[in-house]
Amino acid sequence: MQDDVLLLGGHEFHSRFILGSGKYSLRLIKAAVEYAGAELITLAVRRANTKEQESILDFIPEGVTLLPNTSGARNAQEAVRIARLARELGCGDFVKVEIMRDTRYLLPDNAETVRATEILAKEGFVVMPYMYPDLNTARDLVNAGAASVMPLASPIGSNKGLATKDFIQILIDEIDLPIIVDAGIGRPSQACEAMEMGAAAVMCNTALATAGDLPMMADAFRKAVDAGRKAYLSGLGRVLMRGGEPSDTLTGFLR
Amino acid sequence: MVKVNGIETAAAGKSIRMLVEDGGYRCDHVAVERNEEIVPKTQYDTTIAQEGDVIEIVQFMGGGQ
Numbered sequence A: 001m002q003d004d005v006l007l008l009g010g011h012e013f014h015s016r017f018i019l020g021s022g023k024y025s026l027r028l029i030k031a032a033v034e035y036a037g038a039e040l041i042t043l044a045v046r047r048a049n050t051k052e053q054e055s056i057l058d059f060i061p062e063g064v065t066l067l068p069n070t071s072g073a074r075n076a077q078e079a080v081r082i083a084r085l086a087r088e089l090g091c092g093d094f095v096k097v098e099i100m101r102d103t104r105y106l107l108p109d110n111a112e113t114v115r116a117t118e119i120l121a122k123e124g125f126v127v128m129p130y131m132y133p134d135l136n137t138a139r140d141l142v143n144a145g146a147a148s149v150m151p152l153a154s155p156i157g158s159n160k161g162l163a164t165k166d167f168i169q170i171l172i173d174e175i176d177l178p179i180i181v182d183a184g185i186g187r188p189s190q191a192c193e194a195m196e197m198g199a200a201a202v203m204c205n206t207a208l209a210t211a212g213d214l215p216m217m218a219d220a221f222r223k224a225v226d227a228g229r230k231a232y233l234s235g236l237g238r239v240l241m242r243g244g245e246p247s248d249t250l251t252g253f254l255r
Numbered sequence B: 001m002v003k004v005n006g007i008e009t010a011a012a013g014k015s016i017r018m019l020v021e022d023g024g025y026r027c028d029h030v031a032v033e034r035n036e037e038i039v040p041k042t043q044y045d046t047t048i049a050q051e052g053d054v055i056e057i058v059q060f061m062g063g064g065q
Helices: A026-036 A076-088 A110-122 A135-144 A165-174 A188-196 A214-234 B016-022
Strands: A006-008 A011-013 A017-019 A040-047 A065-068 A094-097 A126-131 A180-182 A201-204 B002-004 B007-009 B031-034 B037-039 B054-062
Touching: A017 A026, A017 A214, A026 A214, A040 A076, A065 A076, A076 A094, A076 A110, A076 B031, A076 B037, A094 A110, A110 A126, A110 A135, A126 A135, A135 A165, A188 A201, A188 A214, A201 A214, B016 B031, B016 B054
Parallel strands: A017 A040, A017 A201, A040 A065, A065 A094, A094 A126, A180 A201, B002 B054
Antiparallel strands: A006 A011, A040 B054, B002 B007, B031 B037, B031 B054
8 A cells, every 4th residue: 555646746645535624613634634634625716805814824834735726617717717817826727627607506517617627627727527437538637637526425515425436436447537526425435335336535524614523524535535545455355246255164063 | 986796986087096996905815897897916006096997906715515
C-alpha cells in the first residue's frame, strides 16, 4: 500500500477521501481534515461579503491542496470565469468544474461541462469535472484534457448513495482516468462500496455536515474508504451463483 | 458611480487596492474583476476605477456539494 498513489494532473496524493467545506462551521474544518485524512478540500468562490470577515483560508491546515469549484455556474462561460478568478486567488491550478442549469435536482449539464473542461485544460488547469455518469461524456472529457472524471452517485446533498452504481462501474471499467465518485454518498458503507468497485477516490460534504458528530463521521469515512480500497486492490472473492462450498475439507471424516 | 459587488458606490478615482481595503478585505485573500477582466494583484495600485465600471471582489468560502 506504500506506493498506492492517486495521481491528479501530475500531483501525488495518498488520501482517497476528498472533503467538501460547505454547510458547516469554519471551526470544524481543521478537525474534519485531520479525521478524514484529507489532502484535497473543495471551496467555492463568492462575492466578498463584509459581514464575513473571517477567511476560510485561515482555517485550512497547511499542506492541504485546495480544489475550488465553479458552483453557481450555469454554463461553460460562467464556469471558466469562476475558475480564472479562483486561480487569481493564488491557491493553485486545480478546479472542480460544476455546471448546473437544473435547480431542483442540481444535475450537472454534461455538454457545457465538456466545453468548460476543454477551455480550462488548455489554460493549464488541473480540471476535475463533476458529471452525470455517461460513458460518451466521459470519453469527451478525456479528450478535452480532464485530470479525472467525477460522476455523481445521487443528487447533490441527498445522502441517497449509489443510485447510479452500474453506470459508474462502466466508467471505472472503460475510462483510463481516476474516477472519483462525487455527490450523494451518505454513509461510510456507500463510500466503501464505491472504492470496492474500483473508484479512485470518493468525495463527501453533506454526509459529514449533516452528521451528529462531524469529526467522528470523518474518521468513519476515512476507514471505509481505506477498507474499500484495500478490498479492491486485493481482489474481491468470487460469488457462487448457486449452492454453497465448504471452507474446510475435514467435515467428511464422520461419514 | 462605480458598481462594487452589485452596489453603486462613489468610488470613481480610487485604486483597486483602496476599494479592497475600504471594504475591509485583505488583498491576498481576494480576486478582483473590473468589467469582467481580472485585475492582476500587481496592478491593484495602478488600476483606477472609472465612472461606470463594474467591479467584482470575490473570495473563497466553504463549498462542496
